[in-house]
Amino acid sequence: MAIKDWYKLTFQIESDAEEIIIWKLNELGIFSFSFEYFIKTENKKEVNIWLPIDEWDESSRSDFEKIINKLLNINDSKDQFFCWSIIKEEDWLTSWKKYWAPEFVGNNFLILPCWINLNEKYKDKQIIKIDPGAAFGTGSHPSTYLCLEKMENILFSDKKVLDIGSGSGILSIAARLLGAKEVYAVDNDYLAINSTNSNFQLNFGNLNNLNTYLGSFNEVFFKYQLKKFDFVLCNILAEVIKEMIPNIYKCLRNNGKVVFSGILNSQKDEIIKILIQNNLKLLDVSSKKDWACISAQKASNPI
Known part of the structure; x- marks a missing residue:
């Protein structure tokens, strides 16, 4: 399989804009994204979007910025709203893992990222092992x-x-x-x-x-x-x-x-x-x- 590098686009949104962003990304066929919560500012979230370099030239990236600007009613001239970086394939596949930890849901479920060993004290839980990818x-x-x-x-x-x-x-x-x-x-x-x-x-x-x-x-x-x-x-x-x-x-x-x-x-x-x-x-x-x-x-x- 060919190695693929990625653009990582990062920007911040108000929390109540999350659903409209998800809707637009799905509409555009973009499925590699995440939302990071800011503990000190619960009404703000950081959006991270990964786009294959060989499919997104400068014109496509510029058009995408315009779509997001229009969606969020942001002035095109706003400085430093979008942050672009290049992520190597091997980094993309591993770097995001640091954000995930075992999560308890309800009374019985424990969602366990597959690279983490299960603590013995949780063996009575319904364990859902997940290797999510990005x-x-x-x-x-x-x-x-x-x-x-x-x-x-x-x-x-x-x-x-x-x-x-x-x-x-x-x-x-x-x-x-x-x-x-x-x-x-x-x-x-x-x-x-x-x-x-x-x-x-x-x-x-x-x-x-x-x-x-x-x-x-x-x-x-x-x-x-x-x-x-x-x-x-x-x-x-x-x-x-x-x-x-x-x-x-x-x-x-x-x-x-x-x-x-x-x-x-x-x-x-x-x-x-x-x-x-x-x-x-x-x-x-x-x-x-x-x-x-x-x-x-x-x-x-x-x-």
Whole structure:
């Protein structure tokens, strides 16, 4: 495999701009990024974006800066807003590891970066080993926390589960740890599918009971006739979720349940309205920081 060097772009944003940045990066097909929280200034975050050097010339980088400026309503002449640096492939693959540490989620989950040895005192936890790469996190985002906390209280034993937007595969792994019989993972990024497969193998030593599909959920739903799921897990952006809800309803079995995360508190009422319009009964809403997690159920006899 050819060695690839990277541009690293760094800039600061207000915390409430995180969701719009994620949306725009996904729209542009950029998936290698991270958000760093400033402890002393909780309302500020540092954005780090990695772009392959051979795909981003000076003109492309300038155009990208203009897109971000427009998105954040920043004056083009503002000095030192964007900081560009060059990262060698070997540095890119290792330097970010210093930011990750074992993380506890809920009462039972421990997310363990695969290069860290497990402390004996945590062996009673549900261990999720993750090798995230720079494109996918270890589950630290509030929306992932909310989803995992919700999953702890669900009986997955012998159930059929669909994970939409699988990313690193963290929710697929959690579902399998909790007893799911079959896990189906969908993502529109081949790097995510590779990551899901790799991390599943890391945790279970095989890919038994895991089915992965590359493409958008709506495309995959029609192509493979996905149906009769007991649970659907969907941790992606609200704007994307809205378009999926009708087909999520169709792929659930009667009384099947869905957990949505990746939704800002300001967006939850609109999502709930669409759920009700599609005969999905609201079960619960929880929140963490600015994010909401919504669970709903397909009624056996919709009105």
